[in-house]
Amino acid sequence: MPSTTVKAPQESAASLSHGLKQRHLSMIALGGVIGAGLFVGSGAGIAAAGPSIVLAYTLSGLLVMLVMRMLGEMSAAHPSSGSFSAHAERAIGPWAGFTAGWSFWVLLCTAVGLEGIGAAKIVTGWLPGTPEWAWVALFMLVFCTTNLAAVRNFGEFEFWFAALKVGAIGLFLVLGVLAIAGVLPGTDSPGTANLTGHGGFFPGGGEGLVVGLLASVFAYGGLETVTIAAAESEDPVRGVASAVRTAMWRIALFYVGSMAVIVTLVPWDAKAVVEKGPYVAALDELGIPGAGQLMNVVVLVALLSAMNANLYGSSRIAYSLVARGLGPKSLGRVSAGVPRIAVLVSCVFGFGCVVLSYWRPDDVFSWLLNMIGAVVLVVWTIVAVSHLRLRRSRTFPLLTWVALAGMAAILVLMAREPGTRVQLYATGAMTLALAVAGYARQKALPVANV
Incomplete structure (x- = not known):
């Protein structure tokens, strides 16, 4: 008797344009993960872990490399604007693709609103008296218009945004290394005083390292965008493989390298690390004039870049879900190679989050933030499970199981920490x-004999 299985609708990317070039993909992969979480948010991790934040970023970076290796493999074999959601559907079932896709869509849309708020705060600091919500609305309008046009516009914006961010971190690393070596004019080498003094390398003990590890994991979010964008590139198979491969070691250099420079130059318990941000604190230590305003410009660019990338990613995830029968058909309408309804809906959701941040900041908005707190880990876990079921490589399945064990350990650590436990439960x-x-949606899909 023949068995039956759910016939999952397959996505067709024929309606989308293919306007992204290899240079766009490379910069999207490299710059997509370099955001305000690194420039500003890393300060909290340093304050908790001290110099051991370097170890925390190294461990989480290795986990991210394993996840991206798996995701890059699957995306090169089956390019799709649905990325991990489409792979999960093929490997596990439509319900898994539905869960991964829509949870990530909520995460990206909420992030668009949060990044808009952050960017508006910087601008209102320069122009006091102007309303924050008006700046958020302006940023939304600009990037909504950009994403409604041809995909190459998104690619060009991200290329130059990422180039600026990469250039800023590259210059910071060069200056920091010169200062540590004692050859930067006007500075003396700090030696290892900041690494071994002030409580030593592990001033917060194991608990401090755990807090730093959790902070570092979520700072790496954003790499997934390149596998979403690959479906609209000129050569998806070669493009995503090359972009992911070159981005992984460079990002590790930027993240781990910059953390090492910061904790070597600046005492980890200096108030400026949290109040001004770790990069500003380090630049101030070097006596560079205008460091605060310079970094504000870089952070603003990082936030605007993230808004642009997340709006793009959310619209393509929604398009792919609809194309595979896992969402309302109206979101799947494509015009001139762009899913414009999905772009508009994602914009509206993102701005709705901004409204909630002013209207109901202590309950509804707080609940929304907690709900998306661990989505990245959920997605990474689904990526690893999908890889177990789809791929067979020389290191299969050892590295995939290692990645799953790492993610399970992080989830356990989140459950132990009061500050992250509520996020874990809400997610x-x-x-x-x-x-x-x-x-329930899967049960309603057509059933075919196989």
């Missing part, structure tokens, strides 16, 4: 609700 509740909805 778990949303994931469960989406999984139930996805399974």
Whole structure:
């Protein structure tokens, strides 16, 4: 008797344009992960872990490399604007693709609003008296218009945004290394005083390292965008493989290298590390004039870049889900190679988050932030499970199991820490609700004999 299985609708990328070039993909991969989480948010990790933040970023960086290696393999074999969502559908079932896709869509749309708020705060600091919401609305309008046009516009914006961010970090590393070596004019080498003094390399002990590790994991979010964009490149297979391969070691250099420079130059417990941000604190230590305003410009660019990338990613994830029968058909309408309805809906959701941040900051908005707190880990876990079921490589399945063990350990650590436990539970509740909805949707899909 023949078995039956759910016939999952397959995405066709024929309606999307292919306007992204290899240089766009390379910079999207490299710059997509370099955001305000690194420039500003890393200060909290340094304050908790001290110099051991270098170890925290190294460990989380190795985990991210494993995840991106798996995702890059699957995306090169089957390029799709749905990326991990499409791979999960093929490997596990439509319910898994539904869960991964829509949870990530909520994460990206919410992030668009958060990044808009952050960018507006910087601008209102320069122009006091202007309303923050008006600046957010302006940024939304600019990037919504950009994403409604041809995909090459998104690619060009991201190329130059990423180039500026990469250039800023590269210059910071050069100056920092010269200062540490004692050859930068006007500075003396700090030696190892900041690494071994002030409580030593592990001033917060194991607990401090755990807090730093959790902070570093989420700072790496954003690499997934390149595998989403690959479906609209001129050569998806070669493009995504090359972009992911070259980006991984460079990002490790930028993240781990800059953390090492910062904690060597500046005492980890200096108030400026949190109050001004670690990069500004390090530049101030070098006596570079106008360092604060310079870094504000870089952070503003990072936030605007993230807005642009997340709006793009959310619209393509939504398009792919609809194309595979896992969402409302209206979001799948394509015009001139662009899913314009999906772009508009993603913009509206993002601006709705901004409205909530002013209207209900202590309950609804706070709940929304907690709900997306661990989505990246959920997605990475689904990526690893999908890889187990789809791929067979020389290192299979050892490295995939190592990655899964690492993610399980991080989830356990989140459950132990009061500051992250509520995020874990809220994300778990949303994931469960989406999984139930996805399974119900899967049961409604056509069944075919195989």
